[in-house]
Amino acid sequence: MLHRNDFPIVEYDDAAKAKINPESFKPGCFETDKMIITFFPEVMKKLIEKNKISLERVIPGENPVEIYKFNDESNVLITLGQVGCPACAGNLDLFQEMGVKKVMFCGGGGVLDRNIEVGQLLLVEGAIRDEGFSYHYLPPARVVYTDEDTTNRIAEYLDKENISYLRGLTWTTDAIFRETEDKIELRKSEGGKIVEMEQAGCIAVARFRGFEYGALIYGGDDLSGEEWSDRSWRSRDGIRYDLVNLCKKLVYII
Template identity: 40%
Template structure:
């Protein structure tokens, strides 16, 4: 259960890359106002001092992240930006690059409980453009692109990676399509931003920089303001 003390209008939510947002970068901007249920990890919820924005970790994978997103929406969130790492499935998406998702392959199950069956879920073009522009003003170059959302990270096989790349995907992750479907169903403004977390397109997996990338802290800091603009 979401236990924030007050409703907020926007949220900057972390996905997949870490167990909780880095508190070091939040201390001067936000304070802890509650936490999610201990049954799903008890991730802390932080709010900016004017209570206009909240930031918290949504959990791992489509079902859990959608569950936490629903709790946030029920508490009053109407604008959201998710940021986190993703696996690069194309050499064209290199170290420290940033992708603002404009569509996601629905190779998971959660989105089908919210939207009619289709191959892709599309993100609002105006929101994608807005976030790219906002990031650029903060010195973070981003570009639009497609991602592959899957429920089975150990089934990101060589053949599947080749096929998804042929469909135009640059990254693979486990939440974007699910969260976008929730946002569309609930009529919430939503954007998803990735940095390059690891390399899954080469002959051997490369761990990359899931937690060490400088983009991680940059994106979290930017998201605190970009989500609510």
């Protein structure tokens, strides 16, 4: 049923089927249900060079998506995420049709609090929905939350392994060049710790389709001061490689 509104973006339709559905593409199924989505291309390159992963499948299209699989016995898939909810979360919806039911996401984002150091991990508990994609999967709300049991299982593992992390919300936005000072302060007051561009959509797809999803985002550039600071966050190769390997373990726990 379509719920009409003065603003199209909040006209949520709770119909289970759309005109075009993931199964419409007849994508075929993977032999495993576990996947890592990462935003670290240099880690993917290193894994390929070390013969740690092999190309499993290419999903064709105007922007083909390459899916790799670890060469060990872990039976875990890995793919490089695409920027923004329509691309990243849209692909995630297709992946779940292909049999993926356990997903760990790892990426980086801009911190809203300068006390969050470069490399500090945020276990995502939810996302402030300042984008458009998630409103097509769930009714309007300011925040979409991850599944609490799934998030707690991740936290229990991190605690057991003495891995330092924060828990909290991200701020998902479509517009990297419209992160204004007033918006940053508002999102901070709402509990946002990191700004990124995918979590609200990915969480919404997982809740709508009913599969396990967890996300770890590490602190990157700093938006909390008077001037933006890059903090050389993309050069933290060790952090990024270790985070992918951590997610490889966590995807079995969620």
